[in-house]
Amino acid sequence: MTAPADPLSAAHPTLARLLRDLESRWPSDGERVHRISRYALLPAGKLLRPLLLVESARAVGGGYEESLPAALGVEYLHAGSLVHDDVIDGDALRRGRPTVVARYGVADAVVTGDALIMGMFAAVAECADQGLPADRLLDAVRVLARAGVDLCRGQAMEAELCGDAACGLDRYLTMISLKTGALFRGSCHAGALLGGGDATAQRALTGYAEHLGLAFQMHDDLLPYTSEAAATGKSALSDTANGRPTFPVLMAYERADAAERDALRTALRGTLPAPDAFDAVRRVLDSTGALRAARERTRAEVAHAKNCLAELPPTEGCAVLAAIADFSADRER
Template sequence: MTSHSPAAVAAAHPPPPDTGRARDLLLRELDGRWPADGRRLDRIARYALLPAGKFLRPVLLAESARAVGAGGAQIAPAALGVEFLHVGSLVHDDVIDGDELRRGRPSVMARHGVADAVVVGDALMMSMFAAVAECAERGLPAGRVVEAVRVLAAAGVDLCHGQLMEAELCGDAGCGLERYLAVSALKTGALFRAACLAGAVLGGGTPAQQRALRRYGEHLGSAFQMRDDLLPYVGDAGVTGKSGLSDLANRRPTFPLVVAHDRADRAGRRLLERVLSGAVPAAEALGAVAALLRRTGALAAAEERARQEVAAAKGCLAELPATSSRTLLERVADFSADRAR
C-alpha cells in the first residue's frame, strides 16, 4: 500500500533544489509565530502550515528580492505573509471542494471541521497584512512596504475572482483553452506573479526588473498549474499528497481535458462531457479519461505546453544580474515542470 504520510510525501516529492538557505531562514521565523502550545487558533493554523509544503511562493519572494539587491531577515516577514495567504486559500479550497487530503494527511476541514477551517483560513489570510508591515520595522522604506501590501492584497482578490470563474466552468468540457488560461492566471498565477513582484518591489528593483520578475511569475504560475492538472495522470497520490480524483469528482475541466476535448472525435468528446456532468463516478472515470488523453496525444501536448511556459519564465530572467538568486529562480522553473514524475 502506498504511504500518504507527510514523511513519505516529503521524501518522494522534495522541494526545489538549492532552496535550503531561504527555506531554513523562513521556517525558523514561521515556527515561532504559531506556537504548538498556543491558543486553539494558533494550533490549528500551525497544523495547516507545518510541515511546510514546497514553500515555493515565499522562496520566490525572498529570492526575487535578493536577485535585485536585498534580502535576508528584512524580507522574511513578507515571504511568510505570502505563505499565510496561500495556505489560507488552500484551507478554504478544501472546504469548497470537500477534499479530505492535503499534503499527505487530513485537511484542516477533515481534522477540525468546516467551521474551524473557515475561521483559520480567514486568520491566515488576514495575517498576511501584519506580516508584510513588519518589513518596515526591519528597516525597509515604508513606500516599498505599502506597495508590496497592495500587490499581495490585489493577488488575494484575483484568487477570489479565479475561484468564482472556475465555478462557472464546472462541468463544461468544451470551455476552451482561452477561458481555462484566464482562470489559471487568476486562481494560481496571481500568487506566483505577486510573490515575485512584491519581492522585486521590496528589494528596490528597477521598473524593468520588476516587470521581468512579474512576467517570470506569470509564466511560472501557468507552468505550475498545467503540471498540477497533469498529476492525476502522470503522478502518484503518495508523492503528490493529494487525491488524484479531486478534479474529476469536482467536475473541473483541467488543462489536459481541455486539450483532449479539442482533439477528440465525437465519442471522445461525449466521454469527457459525461464525466464532467457527474454521470460517471470519478474513480470509474479516471482510467478511461487517462486512456483518452494518451490516445489523442493530449497528455504529451499538455506536457509540452508546460515546458514552453517554463522556457518563457526563464527567458524573463535575462533582465536580472547573473547571481546565484537568478540561477535558483531558473531551477525553480525547471522543478515546476518536472515535479512528481
C-alpha cells in the first residue's frame, strides 16, 4: 500500500534549518527563565509561523538568513501566548507532555510567557545585523506588535463566547481571525516587508494568511472528533470542558432542531461531566451532518488561500506556502 503524500514535503529543508537555528539559540544550560523558555520552545511544534515568515520573504525575492531572526521571534511570541493560554485554560498537556504551568507552576509560567513575548521584539531588531534597512524593521515590528494585540483581543473574545452555543458563526469567525489568524497574517505580512515586497505582494500574502488562519483553526476544531488524543497531544475533552463553542459545534447549532440545540446548550453550560458533555455534542454533530459541512468549509478556505497566491510570481516560496495551505486541513495535530 502506497503511503499518503506528505503535503509539507516541499517545506522540509526550510523546517530543518529553522529547527537547527532554534536549537542553537536555546542551549540547555542557562538561568531559570531561559531553561523554562527552552522547555516551552523545544521539542518544537510545527514551526508554521516562522516558516510562513521565511517563505513569504522568499516569495517576494528575499532570503532566509536576513529574515531568520524575525522568523524565530514569531515563534517566541507564539510559544509565549501558548504558555499563557495553558494558564488560563488550566490545561495539563501540550504536544503530549506536561504544559509549562503544569510542570513549573503559575508564577514561572506567566513570567516565562512574558519573557518569550518580549523576546520577539529583540529578535526582529536583530535583522539589522543582516543588513536589512531600518524602515523595513520598523514596519515589521509595527505589524507583529499589532498581531500580538489582535491575538489578545481574540483571546478575550473567546472568553466572552464560552458557554454560548448560540453566539453565532459570524462572531466566532471574527474571534478566530484574531486569536489564530493574527500571527498567520503578521508572519506573512512581516515576511513580505522584510523581503522587500511591494504593496501588491503584501496584500496577496496577507489575504492568503487570512484564509489560512481560518482553515487552520476550523480544522483544529475538528480534531477532537476525528483524531486520537495521542495524535493531537491534548485531551479531546478540553474544548467541551471549557465550554468553547467551536466551529463544528456552531455549524451543528445552525442545523439543529430545538431538542438538539438544547442538548448543545446544556453540554457547554458546564453542568455535565466532561465525557458526558463531549458525547452529547458528538451525537448532535453526527445527526446534523455538521462534521462533513465543517470539513467542506475548511477546504474552501484552503482554496481561497491558494487563490491569493496566484497574484505572485511562481517561486519556490509560493510553492511552499501553497503546501502549507494544503497541510492546514490535512493533519492529525
